[in-house]
Amino acid sequence: MTSSSRIVAVYPGSFDPVTLGHEDVARRTLRVCDHLIVAVAHSSSQPKRHLFPVAERLEMLRAVFAEEPRIECVSFGGLLVDFARRRGARFIVRGLRAVSDFEYEFQMAQMNRELSQEVETVFLAPDVPFSFLSASLVREVASLGGEVRGFVSPVVREHLRRRLA
Ligand code: PNS
Numbered sequence: 001m002t003s004s005s006r007i008v009a010v011y012p013g014s015f016d017p018v019t020l021g022h023e024d025v026a027r028r029t030l031r032v033c034d035h036l037i038v039a040v041a042h043s044s045s046q047p048k049r050h051l052f053p054v055a056e057r058l059e060m061l062r063a064v065f066a067e068e069p070r071i072e073c074v075s076f077g078g079l080l081v082d083f084a085r086r087r088g089a090r091f092i093v094r095g096l097r098a099v100s101d102f103e104y105e106f107q108m109a110q111m112n113r114e115l116s117q118e119v120e121t122v123f124l125a126p127d128v129p130f131s132f133l134s135a136s137l138v139r140e141v142a143s144l145g146g147e148v149r150g151f152v153s154p155v156v157r158e159h160l161r162r163r164l165a
């Protein structure tokens with residue numbers, strides 16, 4: 001396969017931390033691309049306080065996708081569309097869980113289209129058990145001593161345990 005015929009996708013996010021829902025969306029994306037770049041943003045469109053530093057979020061992503069040779073985990077600064085262009089990505093993938101996600105996602109997709117006509121945003125629905133799941137809920141449950149086994153991989157659960165100890 002030539003490098004120009006290889007379909008590259010970017011799955012951007014905060015991944016603070018990566019949940020089973022994120023993992024599901026990333027693995028589904030592998031059905032429609034050859035190479036997936038899971039990209040942790042240094043700058044978010046929404047003001048947020050993060051639980052984990054970017055380096056630790058990347059460490060968790062690399063651990064959960066260690067068995068997926070077609071998934072690369074990196075961080076990026078600046079505009080997502082510039083990063084996608086530099087990496088030759090044809091599309092940006094985002095998970096869409098419920099109608100409540102739509103407004104924020106639609107705004108971002110339209111803004112990204114204004115910024116670059118070269119890259120398309122594609123939405124994938126996670127599997128039903130993950131349709132309610134968000135990193136912010138996982139952080140809240142974990143910080144209040146709740147069990148997050150069903151929501152994150154064991155390696156992420158361990159990072160949460162250590163950080164919130
Ligand atoms: O997981 P999140 O926090 O919903 O992800 C949001 C993210 C990182 C995809 C978005 O904030 C982003 O693309 N940030 C990079 C900066 C950028 O390009 N901003 C303009 C996007 S409309």
